[in-house]
Amino acid sequence: xxxxxxxxxxxxxxxxxxxxxxxxxxxxxxxxxxxxxxxxxxxxxxxxxxxxxxxxxxxxxxxxxxxxxxxxxxxxxxxxxxxxxxxxxxxxxxxxxxxxxxxxxxxxxxxxxxxxxxxxxxxxxxxxxxxxxxxxxxxxxxxxxxxxxxxxxxxxxxxxxxxxxxxxxxxxxxxxxxxxxxxxxxxxxxxxxxxxxxxxxxxxxxxxxxxxxxxxxxxxxxxxxxxxxxxxxxxxxxxxxxxxxxxxxxxxxxxxxxxxxxxxxxxxxxxxxxxxxxxxxxxxxxxxxxxxxxxxxxxxxxxxxxxxxxxxxxxxxxxxxxxxxxxxxxxxxxxxxxxxxxxxxxxxxxxxxxxxxxxxxxxxxxxxxxxxxxxxxxxxxxxxxxxxxxxxxxxxxxxxxx
Numbered sequence: 045x046x047x048x049x050x051x052x053x054x055x056x057x058x059x060x061x062x063x064x065x066x067x068x069x070x071x072x073x074x075x076x077x078x079x080x081x082x083x084x085x086x087x088x089x090x091x092x093x094x095x096x097x098x099x100x101x102x103x104x105x106x107x108x109x110x111x112x113x114x115x116x117x118x119x120x121x122x123x124x125x126x127x128x129x130x131x132x133x134x135x136x137x138x139x140x141x142x143x144x145x146x147x148x149x150x151x152x153x154x155x156x157x158x159x160x161x162x163x164x165x166x167x168x169x170x171x172x173x174x175x176x177x178x179x180x181x182x183x184x185x186x187x188x189x190x191x192x193x194x195x196x197x198x199x200x201x202x203x204x205x206x207x208x209x210x211x212x213x214x215x216x217x218x219x220x221x222x223x224x225x226x227x228x229x230x231x232x233x234x235x236x237x238x239x240x241x242x243x244x245x246x247x248x249x250x251x252x253x254x255x256x257x258x259x260x261x262x263x264x265x266x267x268x269x270x271x272x273x274x275x276x277x278x279x280x281x282x283x284x285x286x287x288x289x290x291x292x293x294x295x296x297x298x299x300x301x302x303x304x305x306x307x308x309x310x311x312x313x314x315x316x317x318x319x320x321x322x323x324x325x326x327x328x329x330x331x332x333x334x335x336x337x338x339x340x341x342x343x344x345x346x347x348x349x350x351x352x353x354x355x356x357x358x359x360x361x362x363x364x365x366x367x368x369x370x371x372x373x374x375x376x377x378x379x380x381x382x383x384x385x386x387x388x389x390x391x392x393x394x395x396x397x398x399x400x401x402x403x404x405x406x407x408x409x410x411x412x413x414x415x416x417x418x419x420x421x422x423x424x425x426x427x428x429x430x431x432x433x434x435x436x437x438x439x440x441x442x443x444x445x446x
């Protein structure tokens with residue numbers, strides 16, 4: 045039967061809006077009459093995702109919004125508030141207008157008799173695969189409140205980790221930007237000025253000074269070609285990174301690159317251990333849990349290896365042997381999986397190990413920044429020092445001659 049979105053009034057002319065499942069508009073009017081409501085207008089309700097224009101076309105909401113939604117929803121569900129009332133209340137919270145419109149559609153679906161998980165399936169860009177899978181498990185097991193508490197904890201930790209990673213990279217990125225800016229300023233403004241001054245004094249540039257002068261002249265004469273080249277190369281790299289092969293190449297580089305590789309592995313390990321323990325504690329079987337987790341790992345190369353291990357598990361291989369063979373997780377996790385399997389307490393073991401792997405992520409971030417920052421300062425000093433030496437060495441020679 046179709047679902048209708050209707051406008052109706054009662055005897056006091058008070059207007060009501062809602063959705064209702066009926067055979068046709070005539071049947072809808074009869075059903076509303078039983079509630080002392082009189083149909084004014086009705087149309088078939090589709091319940092699709094609202095326009096994503098204000099999200100720059102991504103159709104996504106921020107991780108912070110999703111986290112606060114999970115936390116507030118879990119509190120209200122545990123307090124015994126009906127789900128429809130929870131959604132109605134959450135619509136009034138200070139979310140973005142786009143997310144509020146999503147909640148509006150979900151509320152209408154619930155009023156029409158749809159399951160919460162069914163409504164979420166219409167908004168796959170807003171609610172990640174992991175989120176929707178967890179909700180389905182929660183509805184099937186009757187543990188929706190516990191599931192949302194776990195989701196809130198998971199997304200809060202994931203948000204905190206992302207925030208720390210961005211903070212760790214902020215200073216090195218600023219140093220890199222400053223270095224590039226100073227080099228451009230020197231080559232386009234300072235060097236030409238000194239070159240003209242030295243030319244007026246009949247000083248011949250040699251060695252490093254001549255190299256820097258030539259680079260400055262080349263930039264002055266061909267800067268537009270360089271800008272165009274940078275745009276084309278950058279655009280080419282971006283387009284290549286969007287292809288299947290390109291994504292795989294960059295994902296492999298992330299795992300194997302010095303410093304970054306260790307950080308990436310620890311991030312993926314922490315995400316896996318927390319998500320796997322949540323899914324198992326929610327009542328999901330191991331095979332389905334492994335399929336669900338592969339989506340959230342965030343690295344295509346690791347996902348390939350992970351799926352191969354998951355396939356081995358379906359064929360009867362133990363988790364320890366399957367993941368140990370793929371060599372995608374650190375030895376500590378493999379040991380924890382072994383202990384969990386031998387003691388039949390895999391869920392508990394993974395839950396307790398989450399804190400350890402979170403600490404490993406922080407340690408990796410600290411190690412990464414402690415090595416990257418001095419390296420960036422050294423590069424910055426060498427580049428700027430070389431330019432100043434090249435620019436001022438003719439003047440020093442003149443002063444020495446005097």
